Amino acid sequence: MISSYTLGIFPRSEELIEATRKHTSNLSSLFLKETKEYISLQKKAKLGYVSDPLLKWDDIFRPFAQLKSVKFAALNRIYEMNTFYRRLFFKNGVKGGGNIVKSNLAISLLPKNRTVCLPEPYTFADRHLSPKNKSKDEFVIELAKMLRKEALTLVKAGFKLIQIIGPSIAYNINKVDLDLVKEGLDILTRDVKAKTILHFYFGDVSKKIERLLDLPVSGLGFDPTSTPVASIKKYNFSEKSLAIGMVDSYMTKVENKKKCISEMNQIVSKTKPKDVFVTTNFDLEYIPKEFAQKKILVLGEIARGIKYV
Amino acid sequence: MSKLFPTQEIGSLRKPSSLLSLVKKPGISDEEKAKTRNDAALLNIRTLEETGLDIIYDGEVRRVEMYEEPVRYIDGFDFAGRVRSWDNKYYNKARVTGPVKFKGNFHEYEFKFVRKNSKKEIKVPVTGAYTLADWSYNEHYKSKEELIIALARNVLRPLIKDLVKLGAKIVQIDEPAGTSHPSEMDIFKESINESVKGINTKIVVHACFSGNDYKVLAPQMSEIKAQQYTLEFANRDAWNLGTSEKTRKGFQVLKLFKEYGYKGEIGIGVTDVHVDEIESPQLVRDRILFAAKALGDPSKIYVNPDCGLRTRSRKVAFNKIKSLVQGAGLARQKFK
Numbered sequence: 187m188i189s190s191y192t193l194g195i196f197p198r199s200e201e202l203i204e205a206t207r208k209h210t211s212n213l214s215s216l217f218l219k220e221t222k223e224y225i226s227l228q229k230k231a232k233l234g235y236v237s238d239p240l241l242k243w244d245d246i247f248r249p250f251a252q253l254k255s256v257k258f259a260a261l262n263r264i265y266e267m268n269t270f271y272r273r274l275f276f277k278n279g280v281k282g283g284g285n286i287v288k289s290n291l292a293i294s295l296l297p298k299n300r301t302v303c304l305p306e307p308y309t310f311a312d313r314h315l316s317p318k319n320k321s322k323d324e325f326v327i328e329l330a331k332m333l334r335k336e337a338l339t340l341v342k343a344g345f346k347l348i349q350i351i352g353p354s355i356a357y358n359i360n361k362v363d364l365d366l367v368k369e370g371l372d373i374l375t376r377d378v379k380a381k382t383i384l385h386f387y388f389g390d391v392s393k394k395i396e397r398l399l400d401l402p403v404s405g406l407g408f409d410p411t412s413t414p415v416a417s418i419k420k421y422n423f424s425e426k427s428l429a430i431g432m433v434d435s436y437m438t439k440v441e442n443k444k445k446c447i448s449e450m451n452q453i454v455s456k457t458k459p460k461d462v463f464v465t466t467n468f469d470l471e472y473i474p475k476e477f478a479q480k481k482i483l484v485l486g487e488i489a490r491g492i493k494y495v
Numbered sequence: 496m497s498k499l500f501p502t503q504e505i506g507s508l509r510k511p512s513s514l515l516s517l518v519k520k521p522g523i524s525d526e527e528k529a530k531t532r533n534d535a536a537l538l539n540i541r542t543l544e545e546t547g548l549d550i551i552y553d554g555e556v557r558r559v560e561m562y563e564e565p566v567r568y569i570d571g572f573d574f575a576g577r578v579r580s581w582d583n584k585y586y587n588k589a590r591v592t593g594p595v596k597f598k599g600n601f602h603e604y605e606f607k608f609v610r611k612n613s614k615k616e617i618k619v620p621v622t623g624a625y626t627l628a629d630w631s632y633n634e635h636y637k638s639k640e641e642l643i644i645a646l647a648r649n650v651l652r653p654l655i656k657d658l659v660k661l662g663a664k665i666v667q668i669d670e671p672a673g674t675s676h677p678s679e680m681d682i683f684k685e686s687i688n689e690s691v692k693g694i695n696t697k698i699v700v701h702a703c704f705s706g707n708d709y710k711v712l713a714p715q716m717s718e719i720k721a722q723q724y725t726l727e728f729a730n731r732d733a734w735n736l737g738t739s740e741k742t743r744k745g746f747q748v749l750k751l752f753k754e755y756g757y758k759g760e761i762g763i764g765v766t767d768v769h770v771d772e773i774e775s776p777q778l779v780r781d782r783i784l785f786a787a788k789a790l791g792d793p794s795k796i797y798v799n800p801d802c803g804l805r806t807r808s809r810k811v812a813f814n815k816i817k818s819l820v821q822g823a824g825l826a827r828q829k830f831k
Contacts, residue, residue, distance in 0.1 A: 198583075200576065206583045244582045260730070260769070261581055263706045266676045268630050270581035438575045438590050439634050473632075474576025474588070 189234025194469030231486030307370030356389030392417030431467025507803030508554030725762030727801030764801030779822020
């Protein structure tokens with residue numbers, strides 16, 4: 187199977203940025219209008235899975251601020267990007283969860299072939315603050331349990347594919363405790379009846395692909411701007427799905443369709459994956475809306491051009 | 496400067512409301528706009544002087560913002576649109592689509608105005624090559640490094656040279672992105688050194704909020720051709736008084752600078768620019784005293800806010816600066 191989807195948050199339009207800043211009376215209707223537009227565009231692009239553009243989310247972790255006993259801490263840089271997120275402090279550990287993500291999505295607007303992203307537990311723990319009496323391992327496990335509840339709710343709500351975003355694994359690949367990552371994912375994905383694709387970006391994971399193939403997820407997703415394609419081609423993905431972020435969310439230049447299709451065909455013939463996905467390498471919000479729209483369309487075209495035997 | 500613990504600003508202040516409301520008015524003439532900008536610059540200069548700061552500028556009152564302003568005047572850039580900084584704060588991000596070229600000194604009028612109207616020593620801030628490249632899409636040069644070096648040689652160097660020709664004695668190269676990519680510290684070093692090659696004036700480098708507490712900067716400091724670094728510490732420090740290691744946790748990295756043999760000046764951030772609470776003069780004093788002890792040479796310590804104060808209201812910003820000046824005075828008394 188060849189399919190496609192986008193990762194994470196989409197960019198707000200200039201109009202929406204201004205309306206949010208001024209808190210204009212038409213703000214809610216504007217959010218709704220742009221959400222509908224982005225969903226329509228993904229359908230027009232014939233993406234295999236359609237995402238909520240998450241326009242109200244100020245960062246990928248922000249909805250979890252609604253969890254009990256979470257307080258906002260200082261702004262922190264998103265890895266090495268010129269964008270910041272608000273750190274969350276889990277004052278009394280991780281409590282609640284199960285309906286946070288779902289309640290922050292425009293479910294009724296999404297088609298049946300819907301996808302959504304969840305943070306990978308190690309990444310979540312790496313980016314936020316636990317109470318002093320909790321070890322990092324305990325924090326990861328608590329977060330994984332909470333995220334599992336979220337995933338089960340999302341499956342019930344019809345999500346067929348869950349993107350598990352793990353940039354901290356990629357960013358810290360030489361230091362990360364992959365056993366702990368595995369433990370967290372074991373909990374998160376247990377009994378989750380949807381495809382789970384773990385995405386790596388913001389770091390080169392080429393030297394650990396063999397270990398990553400052991401992780402309890404349906405598939406792995408790579409960013410070719412940080413993990414060289416040549417290193418991915420060395421492995422057999424017959425037991426896993428493979429997602430490649432051919433569309434670069436950190437460049438306004440639109441991808442050369444032919445070149446991407448040819449590259450994907452080569453990857454597929456070498457790795458023989460169970461399923462193939464073409465995706466963005468990370469959130470489209472790192473480019474302005476005008477460019478994001480063009481990239482969504484080209485993403486669909488690339489996916490349709492791949493030959494999978 | 497002969498006095499201990501000279502005080503200085505980093506750069507930006509929130510623009511006066513008179514300026515903001517006027518520039519948005521439809522049909523306003525260029526003369527009126529220019530007059531309002533001059534008035535606003537004069538207001539900032541006088542107010543900063545009245546706080547007692549030793550080294551000042553104009554609060555960057557004429558600049559749109561530290562990235563967008565220079566990019567407007569450099570050939571090779573093309574604005575793509577707004578990209579998120581955090582929450583609903585966005586910046587106008589440009590892409591590099593051709594060779595970068597210096598078209599002329601875009602800070603000339605501003606600098607001449609401050610020089611003419613200030614009674615104090617002045618320090619002119621310019622946005623550094625590394626940050627300009629890091630905050631842009633590179634869609635022309637083969638690598639980020641190539642773009643950075645082109646900006647350093649073809650834009651920053653002629654700009655700084657011209658400012659020096661006009662009389663600039665202190666130039667601060669603003670590099671908020673400077674330490675945000677630990678694996679690129681050699682490129683960062685090269686970008687500063689290329690920017691200031693052949694220039695004979697005091698160079699200050701300002702880097703902030705990288706998230707790695709300058710641990711990646713420490714090994715490079717002595718090799719970068721700068722006489723001073725203005726850095727942020729206050730936001731990571733405790734608010735209680737004292738000069739113990741435990742209390743002044745935000746300033747610990749100063750010891751690392753010493754271990755790496757750095758012998759130049761440090762402008763220590765004693766004021767958190769992300770909170771409204773005003774640091775007391777006593778807290779400022781203790782931060783200075785700890786820094787002087789950690790660095791081992793009080794004569795190398797300058798005192799400033801963590802970063803530009805544009806994130807605060809003007810009232811809060813000036814109150815923070817007043818407290819900073821008083822705190823430096825208290826610290827000086829300890830060395831009498």
